[in-house]
Amino acid sequence: MKITVIGAGPGGYEAAIMAAKLGADVKIVEKNEVGGTCLNIGCIPTKALLASSDVLTTSLEAEKFGVFNDNTYADLKQIIERKDKVVSGLVKGIKFLFESNCVNLVRGIGKLIDSKTVEVKRGDGSVEKLVSDKILLATGSIPICPEMFHYDGKRVITSTEALALKTPPKSMIVIGGGVIGCELGQFFNRMGTKITIVEMADQILSSEDEDVAKQLVRQFKREKIKILTANGVSDVNIQDSNVVVTLKNGEILEAEMILLSIGRCSYSKGLNLEEVGIKIDPQGHIEVDGNLETSVKGIYAVGDLINTPFLAHVASKEGIIAAENMMGKAKTGLHKAIPRCVYTDPQVAAVGLTEKEAQKRGIPYKTGSFDFRALGKAQIIGKIQGQVKIIVDEKDVVIGASIVGPEATDLLAELTMAVHFGLTAEVLGDVIHPHPTLSEAIMEALHDVHGKSINK
Ligand code: FAD
16 A cells, blocks of 8 residues: 655644554655654644743742752743754654665645645655555644734744744733643743734633633732733734834734734645645635545545644544555544643643533533642642543543643643543542552542542
């Protein structure tokens, strides 16, 4: 079986390796660097920067632990250099995996010619045609930049440029208080930039529950991050030294830069979809069936190109499922429980339904919760903000959970499993959790569903 993959982000590269492991002869076409958005300008670089700002914060609070460090400061240039090193190490890792799994990396821009042929235009202008039995499209997404914002990559930037700034701007208006806006807003605030977040919805992290967003807002306010919700932008004016933003309510904001983080859209430019007969929906996502096959037999699509959450772990899982399907297995059933993570301080992590969604769907539910403040481990590490909240249905099955607090994104795995397998709060709460660990907060919240939390 010959397979050609276009795009070497998490969707494409994991599909390529899985298909090769299953015996396919695989070629993967990439126009930039392997690893895609996630590795080069997304998940990994943002978290590498946030790791530096965590070290800074811990160091600034060292006295509380009886440790003294009089000369703590952050150097953004060196932070960026460290981030670049982390990224390049992982890029090498993917290239090594391609080699060891005999996946053939073809550098260039890929385009469909028909259901079996991909044309690749190389940097030197030469063109190669790759003919295969199956094709996987995994070309990802790009930031949404409406014209009115005058995006120029210098004064009005997206996350891509923000991740390469060598000196922190004096001030920045972050348009969009979603995951990327919150993570980068807090990072630059900690680097010394005065941050204002403008969010159209009633709250930042608008798809999460109100109490989850409130906990983050409390911390942002403590750090003097200004948050303006339920407000849009009506005009952007770029001046000599400043950008001036007029909000819908008439308020005027000025800053050195704007960070645009209002979302991303699928990127299928130049793939030749229409000519080949591949259907796209009105939002520009490629339409796929339950097996991730497009409207053209033999051509599959995954990741940010299709209408599933734009997350690296979703792309990876879809890549693996598509690879298995291309190799003749009938795999479906991806989207039972998709974890959602925000790597701010405190971290936010959630899975399944929010309380708001359970109410909207008319599902009878109960909740249990536990504050980190009451937990030995949280006191030990000095991170007492936040809570675990569990939502169960009438049969006690965990249908949703959220964690705000230390290591929330790692702690979520247990609750993701609960939602995935339909475990009850009683069954999961019976499991012994080690002491003293942060995971005890999950156990206590599960017990609290039945009013049996010992430490609440
Ligand atoms: P991509 O990763 O976008 O890869 C697509 C690849 O296709 C790219 O390498 C591109 O160069 C290549 N390509 C495009 N067109 C062509 C063509 N015609 N020919 C050849 N190659 C082509 N997700 C998380 O789960 N966790 C996070 O913490 C997280 N943080 C993020 C932070 C930021 C700042 C951003 C922007 C995104 C973040 N995401 C995060 C989202 C995550 O990066 C994406 O969901 C994921 O990368 C999508 O994977 P993909 O394989 O679909 O596409």
